[in-house]
Amino acid sequence: MTDADHYSRPERFTELQQARRVSKRMKAVKRNEGLCALCVHRETTFGLHHCTNRMDRRFGQCEMDGQKPKFEVDTTAVEALRDAA
Numbered sequence: 001m002t003d004a005d006h007y008s009r010p011e012r013f014t015e016l017q018q019a020r021r022v023s024k025r026m027k028a029v030k031r032n033e034g035l036c037a038l039c040v041h042r043e044t045t046f047g048l049h050h051c052t053n054r055m056d057r058r059f060g061q062c063e064m065d066g067q068k069p070k071f072e073v074d075t076t077a078v079e080a081l082r083d084a085a
Contacts, residue, residue, distance in 0.1 A: 026081060039062075051069060
């Protein structure tokens with residue numbers, strides 16, 4: 001059983017609403033800043049997110065080119081979106 005199974009009905013509703021808000025924020029970040037803004041392997045140069053030591057790989061190009069490092073979600077970036085409310 002997960003924690004969600006033990007929530008009351010209003011608590012489950014609040015949890016779902018928060019998950020929807022985070023999902024919308026993640027989509028907005030991906031659209032505006034690129035997939036690299038949510039990646040563990042990111043660096044920022046001149047305000048642009050890109051792969052570590054690879055300025056030519058931006059906007060989630062690692063998903064398409066098959067080279068390493070591959071995209072991995074940075075949990076701290078997602079938590080920052082959760083706390084932005």
